[in-house]
Amino acid sequence: MTKSDAIQFMDKQAIDRAITRIAHEILERNGGAESLVIVGILTRGANLAARLAQAIEGIEGIAVPVGLMDINLYRDDVNYNPDLPEVRQTEILFDIDGKNLILVDDVLYTGRTIRAALSQLIDFGRPKTIQLAVLVDRGHRQLPIRADYVGKNIPTGFDDDVQVRFVERDGVDEVVLSLAAAK
Amino acid sequence: MGLSTRHLLQLEGAPREDLNLILDTAESFREILDRPIKKVPPLRGKTVLNLFYEPSTRTRISFELAEKRLSADTISFSAATSSVKKGETLKDTVRNIEAMRIDMVVVRHSSAGVPYYLTQCLEANIVNAGDGAHEHPTQGLLDIFTIRRKYKKIDGLRVLLVGDIRHSRVARSNIWGLKTLGASVAVCGPTTLLPYEVERFGVDVYTNIDEAMEGVDVVNILRIQLERQQAGLFPSQREYTNLFGITAERLTRLNPNYTIMHPGPMNRGVEITNEVADGPASVILEQVTNGQAVRMAVLFLLSGADKRETDLTKTE
Numbered sequence: 001m002t003k004s005d006a007i008q009f010m011d012k013q014a015i016d017r018a019i020t021r022i023a024h025e026i027l028e029r030n031g032g033a034e035s036l037v038i039v040g041i042l043t044r045g046a047n048l049a050a051r052l053a054q055a056i057e058g059i060e061g062i063a064v065p066v067g068l069m070d071i072n073l074y075r076d077d078v079n080y081n082p083d084l085p086e087v088r089q090t091e092i093l094f095d096i097d098g099k100n101l102i103l104v105d106d107v108l109y110t111g112r113t114i115r116a117a118l119s120q121l122i123d124f125g126r127p128k129t130i131q132l133a134v135l136v137d138r139g140h141r142q143l144p145i146r147a148d149y150v151g152k153n154i155p156t157g158f159d160d161d162v163q164v165r166f167v168e169r170d171g172v173d174e175v176v177l178s179l180a181a182a183k
Numbered sequence: 184m185g186l187s188t189r190h191l192l193q194l195e196g197a198p199r200e201d202l203n204l205i206l207d208t209a210e211s212f213r214e215i216l217d218r219p220i221k222k223v224p225p226l227r228g229k230t231v232l233n234l235f236y237e238p239s240t241r242t243r244i245s246f247e248l249a250e251k252r253l254s255a256d257t258i259s260f261s262a263a264t265s266s267v268k269k270g271e272t273l274k275d276t277v278r279n280i281e282a283m284r285i286d287m288v289v290v291r292h293s294s295a296g297v298p299y300y301l302t303q304c305l306e307a308n309i310v311n312a313g314d315g316a317h318e319h320p321t322q323g324l325l326d327i328f329t330i331r332r333k334y335k336k337i338d339g340l341r342v343l344l345v346g347d348i349r350h351s352r353v354a355r356s357n358i359w360g361l362k363t364l365g366a367s368v369a370v371c372g373p374t375t376l377l378p379y380e381v382e383r384f385g386v387d388v389y390t391n392i393d394e395a396m397e398g399v400d401v402v403n404i405l406r407i408q409l410e411r412q413q414a415g416l417f418p419s420q421r422e423y424t425n426l427f428g429i430t431a432e433r434l435t436r437l438n439p440n441y442t443i444m445h446p447g448p449m450n451r452g453v454e455i456t457n458e459v460a461d462g463p464a465s466v467i468l469e470q471v472t473n474g475q476a477v478r479m480a481v482l483f484l485l486s487g488a489d490k491r492e493t494d495l496t497k498t499e
Contacts, residue, residue, distance in 0.1 A: 070211065073223040084185050084487030087211040123220040
């Protein structure tokens, strides 16, 4: 696969606008930021969660608590995948009981990561609602899961590769699609 | 990613990468112990047998809790109430139990080498929970983990083990693990309680506690087994306390920000005074909490060491 086979679907401006719009949608639906907490799924969901919280603070002036979560212990393929997943930190240092919890990930695909995240969140408490925000929905769900807030829908083939890159981790803000046929 | 072994028998010869992987993974598991629901699912459907041929309180409870917190099914076996009393051999006992579909065995035995022997007659992953005077690898790992959490490193620290080094599996596991990770290790105790050719461990050897404590960051105080006195290895408890007991006055020779450890069970007033055991530098109870996280990490990583090969389920 060469670089030229990758198609850029979102640039920095598009990502910023999507995050700002999602922040407004979250505030509208939840009637403000008081009841909100945000949890991002490692690794890029955590970056996105931090940005969403920043956007919400910019609009409402309220700092929403942000946590991060590693879902690897809750994966459904632990017994099927020959490589043991690396278990990383989970940090949810606030009470989620009765909150409107915004679960954040970069890409929504099969839905299995979100299923694992939901199982794990329930072990931390009982939020009033759990709402899902993703930057990209690329389809191909294998479970009955949908996002409440979507930055962009990107039609993909099952074997294509969608990469979200954030400047704090990858040096650039962009969403790139690499076609499987080009591999 | 994974361990280079499917059993945990000893820290001697364990590669640095394995030790670091266990310690890093334990760091992630440590957080689970602070959650309202202290349970995660990765060992669902696995069965772990705790085979204890020697009495134990904290190690056994710690392993059992670690297993339950990983959602494994657990069975605990103690030799005192089993068919061992009827003369059944170790091999027959474990093979009969394995016939009941056991995935992992945690074993403690008074004879060194029993965990190794079990790897030769069983398919299950074997975890050594203490074998004779050989090793107690999870205790060594939890001591190292506790040190690493405080100092954020092991490399370059000076660690002193005090007491009955000769009969101590805890000391051996600590020495091997710490040295692999770059600490400098010293031991101190009466000559009768030091192993023959103790220098071969690559440690500094002292018989004077005040000299030994000079420039040390961590003091790990081993339990003095009172039955050793009957064996004539030291003349009296009181003399041991005078010569080797860790008192507040002796701590002044240590480096600032020093740490006091004890693997338990403590003989208060013998090898350690109340003042030291309950003092601000003591991490003795933290060791116990951390033990669970370390044991969870070991069980989790060993369970992944021999996964059946199947199609990768593609996830995002």
